[in-house]
Amino acid sequence: MAHHxxxxxxxxxxxxxxxxxxSALANDRAAYLVDQFERLCTQQPLSFEGIxxxxxxxxxxxxxxxxxxxxxxxxxxxxxxxxxASGPFKLMALDAPRPFIRVEACVIDAPDAQGxxxxxxxxxxxxxxxxxxxxxxxxxxKRHKIITWGKQINHKWTELYLMYPYPLFPGFQLQARVTxxxxxxxxxxxxxxxxxxxxxGGAVSVIDAKxxxxxxIRVTLLEIGxxxxxxxxxxxxxxxxxxxxxxxxxxxxxxVRSSPEAVEGLCRLGAGGxxxxxxxxxxxxxxxxxxxxxxEQDARERHVxxxxxxxxxxxxx
Numbered sequence: 001m002a003h004h005x006x007x008x009x010x011x012x013x014x015x016x017x018x019x020x021x022x023s024a025l026a027n028d029r030a031a032y033l034v035d036q037f038e039r040l041c042t043q044q045p046l047s048f049e050g051i052x053x054x055x056x057x058x059x060x061x062x063x064x065x066x067x068x069x070x071x072x073x074x075x076x077x078x079x080x081x082x083x084x085a086s087g088p089f090k091l092m093a094l095d096a097p098r099p100f101i102r103v104e105a106c107v108i109d110a111p112d113a114q115g116x117x118x119x120x121x122x123x124x125x126x127x128x129x130x131x132x133x134x135x136x137x138x139x140x141x142k143r144h145k146i147i148t149w150g151k152q153i154n155h156k157w158t159e160l161y162l163m164y165p166y167p168l169f170p171g172f173q174l175q176a177r178v179t180x181x182x183x184x185x186x187x188x189x190x191x192x193x194x195x196x197x198x199x200x201g202g203a204v205s206v207i208d209a210k211x212x213x214x215x216x217i218r219v220t221l222l223e224i225g226x227x228x229x230x231x232x233x234x235x236x237x238x239x240x241x242x243x244x245x246x247x248x249x250x251x252x253x254x255x256v257r258s259s260p261e262a263v264e265g266l267c268r269l270g271a272g273g274x275x276x277x278x279x280x281x282x283x284x285x286x287x288x289x290x291x292x293x294x295x296e297q298d299a300r301e302r303h304v305x306x307x308x309x310x311x312x313x314x315x316x317x
Contacts, residue, residue, distance in 0.1 A: 030117035032086040033110055033174075034125055040091055041106035041176045042126070045154045048076065048095035048104050055080050060091065070096040070103065087112065098251075102180045109173040115164025118172050119147060122162065126151065130302065132278055136166055143167075148273065150244065157246025159273060179249055179269060204250050209237035210285060212245065212252075212275075218262040219252050221276045223289035225316040233306055237284035240305070244278045245269065283307050288316035 044050055055062075060080035068077040075096035082089055092107035122128065133148040145166040150159055156178045164172040205213045209226035212219045226241075227234040245267075256264040267275040279285045280295040283305020287296040299307055306312040 026114055027117055027121075029086050029110075030113045031121050032084065033089060033108060033113055034118060034121045036082075036084060036089065036091075037108040037122075037174050037176075038125060041108065042153050042158070045156065046104055046106055046158065046176055046178045048078075048093045051091070051093035051106055052078060055091065055093075063090070068094075070094060071098075073098050075103075103177055104180070105175055105177040107173060107175045109171075111171045113172055114170060115145065115162065115166075115172040118164070118174060119162055122160075122174070123149075126160075128160070130304070132273070132281060150273075150278070152243070152246070157243070157269075159269065179246075204245050206238060206242045206245065209234060209241055210279075212241075212250065212267060214250060214252055214267070216261065217252075219267060220262075220264045221279070221285075222255055222264050222266050223287065223291045224276050224280055224285040225288050225314050226279070226285040227306070227314050231313060233284070233309075236305070237279075240282050240284040241275075241279055244273075244275055244282070250275060286312075286314050286316060 040051065040054065044054075055078075060082055062078065063081045064077065064079040066077060068075050073096060075094055078093045080091045082091055087110070089108060089110040092105075092109070094103070094105040094107065096103040096105075128149045128151060131147045131149050133146075135146050137144045137146065143166050144163050147162045148159060150157060152158070153176070159177045161175040161177070162172065163175075203215055207213055207218065208229060210221045210224055212221070227237045229235070229238075231237075250267045250269055252263070252265045252267040254263045254265050258264070269275065276285070277292055277295045280287055280292040281299055283299040283302075285292075287293045299305060306314060
């Protein structure tokens with residue numbers, strides 16, 4: 001079957017094919033591929049070494065083993081071709097060390113299954129619920145839908161990404177990522193006007209619904225307002241933030257520094273998700289600037305978090 005590989009934003013790629021399975025078999029094919037994703041990517045703690053060991057034990061033939069880029073940084077990528085019961089698919093393991101974190105990923109992709117079928121079966125099988133983010137890339141003529149969920153799997157916060165062509169034609173990629181953190185000193189992130197931004201990051205704990213402790217530095221999330229501990233949903237908001245960041249580390253920008261140990265900034269998960277966006281989109285914070293207005297509107301429309309109540313009391317600082 002003829003196919004080609006195309007990279008898009010964030011270092012992801014999708015295999016697109018010219019033909020697909022008969023429609024009567026499409027759902028069975030999608031179910032089989034989700035089963036393989038669950039078996040190979042979620043049934044044991046996710047690591048490059050673990051995926052590699054499983055593949056050796058299963059005698060999967062290696063198609064590729066080299067260095068690639070992941071969000072602009074070098075990464076080790078290994079790809080196996082698997083002739084499954086319902087047809088071939090590819091398994092990929094990715095190991096991407098970065099300044100403060102190490103991201104590892106397990107990927108399944110195939111050129112002959114519909115993304116919507118994969119999404120529906122995945123949500124049901126892994127009990128995922130509503131996605132954290134759903135977006136469509138803007139490039140033309142080939143646009144792609146990207147759906148993101150977050151879930152604790154094997155005691156690790158795991159980000160799940162599904163990407164497929166939109167409008168629909170066959171081809172998809174399904175990815176699980178985990179992040180490991182170690183504390184690291186600040187590095188120069190870039191220059192904005194006359195201010196030089198500093199990025200830092202590492203292991204994280206949650207102080208309250210909008211404040212993190214990142215390697216001993218108190219970080220107040222920029223451009224959001226969140227309930228305090230006296231608010232009826234204060235505990236729920238803190239729990240939501242704890243689930244978002246997990247124990248795997250974040251990287252943050254030092255936008256406003258009030259002391260050597262306290263800053264206001266933007267924080268990202270190791271795999272790229274914006275912590276403030278995810279908290280606002282979950283309905284446990286309000287937008288206090290233009291950055292998260294779209295996320296707040298999305299949460300309001302879905303009536304999640306505080307928006308289940310008639311008159312939320314959370315205000316911007």
